[in-house]
Amino acid sequence: MLDLFTIFSKGGIVLWYFQSTAQIFTPSVNALIKSVILQERTGNQSFEHENLRLQYKLDNEFDLVFVVAYQKILQLSYVDKFLNDIHLEFRDRFKNDLQKSSWFSNYEFSKPYQRTLTLAEQWGKSQAKIPKQMRTFDESFKSKKTVASMIERKDDNKDSKKQNKKKKGTNVADEGQPKTQEVPKVPDSPKAAPFLNGELNEDTMLANRMKLVQKMATGPKKKADKQKSPKPEKVGKKPRVWELSGTNKDVANLERTKDKPEESREYVAADTTIIGQMKGGIRDLEVESDSEEDEESDEPEVQQYKPQTPKKSGGVFSMFKSLVGNKSLKEEDMQPVLEKLKDHLIAKNVATDIAQKLCDSICVKLEGKVLGTFESVSSTVKATLTDALVQILSPKRRVDILRDAIEAKKQKKPYVMAFCGVNGVGKSTNLAKICFWLIENNFRVLIAACDTFRAGAVEQLRTHMRHLNALHPPEKHSNLTMVQLYEKGYGKDAAGIAMEAINYARDAHFDIVLIDTAGRMQDNEPLMRALAKLIKVNEPDLVLFVGEALVGNEAVDQLVKFNQALADYSSSTNPHIIDGIVLTKFDTIDDKVGAAISMTYITGQPIVFVGTGQTYTDLKSLNAKAVVHALMK
Template identity: 35%
Template sequence: MIDLVSIITTGGVILFYKALCQIKEDVLGKVIDGCLQQKTSLQLGSMKVQWVILNELGLIFIVSYQEIFFIQYIDVLLKMLQTQFKQIYNPAIKQKGIYKSIPEFDSGFEEVMKMWQLYCDKRSEKEKEGPTRTQDQQQEQFSTFEPKVETGNTPNEEPNDGQQKLSKSEIIKMKMQQKSGTRSPKDGAKSPQDGAKSPVDSRSPKQSVIMNTNITKKQIDSLDFTSKGQTQVQSNQNEKYMTQEQEDDLLKQFIGDDDPLFGSDDENPKQQKKQGLFQKLTGKIQNLTGNKQLTEEDLLPVLDDFKNALMQKNVAEEIAQKLVDSIKTNLLATKTKAFQSIRTSVQEAMKSTLTRILTPNRHIDIIAEALRAKEKQKPYVIVIIGVNGVGKSTTLAKLGYLFKSQGFSLMIAACDNFRAGAVEQLKTHGQCLGIPVYDRGYKDDPPEIAYQAIREATIKKIDVVLVDTAGRMQHNEPLMRALSRIVTMNNPDLVLFVGEALVGNDGVDQLVNFNKALIVNSPKDNVREIDAIILSKFDTVDEKVGAALSLTSATGKPILFVGVGQKYTHLKKLNVNTVVRALLQ
């Protein structure tokens, strides 16, 4: 059934490997790749591989099998492996990244396989039996049982006076005698106990059946399942086998007592349905009448639904979790309003929190700030930063069109001399917009190019200078230091981070690390940070607008504009109410 069972660390160290057949595929390598993609199973030809990650110990438990066998309860096997291996695994065996010893798990593995097989057998029996009958139902069925005895009389005839009706105790003895394998004397054979011959060796269809009543005391005692006899038989059985309760207790040690195998809710579905309906009606009445004090049990299901909905809208998981935790803290021990459900209360709190997060603490009006800089006869300088391919140059051209339409004179500084064609791209935008582009080719240092562009704009009394920078990944420290030099050397009026609306967790990581690089590499007397965010490609996400919430919540930086297309006019202010409605739909 099972082809492979293995336990490895998240770093790839093999702690246990048991191949029950020849394995041709690189299962462990494929599993590690799958973990990076946040998968929990994969298909390798005809082989199905499932695994579970134990984050607290940094372990991965792997099971593979042939899919054609339709093996069930693999998740239970993985859980049993976790429970058993945790008893012998000590994280202290890893010192300075080196494992000093590998725990022995062969005997533990054998025990797990036995318990898993027992679990599979008990689950199969439970599914075949269906709902458990109550004691009253069993007693009712037993009390209506009557043995079928052929009397030779017609259906309308009364039984013979000599034919005595069997008592209940005699019925029990007869049934147990049949179960124990003793042949009935009516078959014409000798009884194995006393060798008595049946009074009737052969009979005609109308001949009465005479049952043998010559039962010995030994036979009666062997069929005695009253308290005394049952205790003696049970004690003999316990010497060889575990009782049902012992098996269940042992299984609970591996999988817990909340498994469906031990659940009693399924035994009486009608009662469960009645209780569920009563609870639902009670909850609805309390919600309608109001003044229901909210508990954690009330809030958790609703908050989980909201968290999943936010993550589906591209909100980073960490941000979504912090948000629901904050709302739970605020709503605990409060009371619902009259004629208001719990979901409505949570939704109102969520709406208020989302609006507060997306509403900027600092109001940035680039047109007003540019006018103030113009009055001081100095150019208003904006530096555009971000990772590769997010649309920095296109966003810069849209900003140029915005300032141009307001009557400002502009200059573009081409400081991206790393990407081939970057300078030519800016010159094309400059020709379309009628904006001069200052460049020094692909040789000079970008901070020096920006400095010379600002100096020339000051001499020519140009109002606004837009500085384009090369895209770079947030974890590349040399390039991040070079970017910081552009900001610290030229001290721009505004530093704008351009991020994609398509990303979730990656966008948060990019923004946080860019902002951290600016802070770390700034002089102590003039610490610079990212001032605002522009979200590009906002028109491609439809209702998945969660990146706006993730980026704003992670750093508290406001979203200045969103790009909604490829044309120069496709740069809009973020509508907070629209984003909140999309997140709560």
């Protein structure tokens, strides 16, 4: 059943392995190491790669990894028990060698492996539920019915009535006594008696008829009409009057159409002080935490013969300062620390699911680790989480746009970047910031206005184009502008406009094409299909998702559904999904920087740019250590 079982150290030394097939498992194990162990995603203890399912167990005391691989179509219930048993068997057998770190690759472990596997398989068979078999006709209730049992008798009806009375709450004491009917009392006077021998007499019947005739003659009593208040007259909808909204006389000064003469236009002078500030690479982001909590010190305690009262610390983990030991960590020891840690991460805007997965991963990574004499549980968990967060935010691959643009320029083709995201996150604004950074590095940029849905989207880009060209006017001996807008108006196919813009950029020798797309919610299927079509048809070099730093759980939902839509609607075996993230409005969140963790954790893609303001120079690159420092405050 098992295709592969291997034991290796976290340093990469294979201690022992067993392989039952000729299949090559190296890519799958490498994918497990790269995508799970190094990226701090060890909470699930299961990983799927191609047609294989890999289950693993970490030994944090000796830094070992136990991995089992089998076909994912199989449902093996004994794998978890097998991993636990084989882990204990290997530790007990080679504990002395592992403590001395005298690792070698010729462990005699074949017989214990086969014995442990056989016991685990037998346990799995015993635990498997046997499917319930159908009853035969002779065993069924229907076969016991006879003709005699289907005949109804009076005694059976009485018994059933008694049972019904019991259900309705009748007294049990009164059940045996027959219930007598109430007979109306007959008065002494025969004239006044309405009943005579159980029947109405003639006088009573005549009186009843007279009453009925009188009632029909008078008719039903009319209810007193209530005085209803008169309905208010319908008032038409009044237009809203805004304060300082102006009058018709101000229309001439507010007119900004193309047909207006150039002489009447008034432009604000360009701020030339920002020219030259964005040359070279993007500067790192600096995050300052406003928290007044002090970091706890990791210094050892003073000598035992001179005890001192512990100082009160306001840090997040100060309540666990006293947990010091020289023993291996257990899950119950870390649970209070991890609960406090999860609440702290959620308060810093990390999505709830991501915070839980991070805590589970830290628990798996630290379980069984032996603490030193002066190491506390809180400081160990905090240091491990800090390293994990830095590892998550550190990009697995470097996105160097300047280098890639120069390489594309050598091949005489433009470097294409597409921006996507939900409504109102700042796609056009941050596109203009990136455009300013590119022209500062002497790249000619063509902006493709593919937002053909939102009113004013093309005009917004045209305004940015004018401002950028005012900051970087063409040289005297050349009439080539640094920024140009390619637009075809509204209501057109965005994918077709992007294709035409790329072809135009190739012919006009533009270096970079920036494609601005319409904002769309992640649940809008027609617009998501249109976005997938644009990316599939034009194959941009870089697809950037623009998201807000203000959101927490919503960021996870947006990214997951955008990626899923791009994969589903592209109808391709190798779809082009999101390559990087632009995190906007970072200047509005203080030290609640958890959205960066959520977005990077869920996609595994790097945060390429961070928007920190409303000017062209407010563009930074993510500094992982600074963000984690603010997050852990």
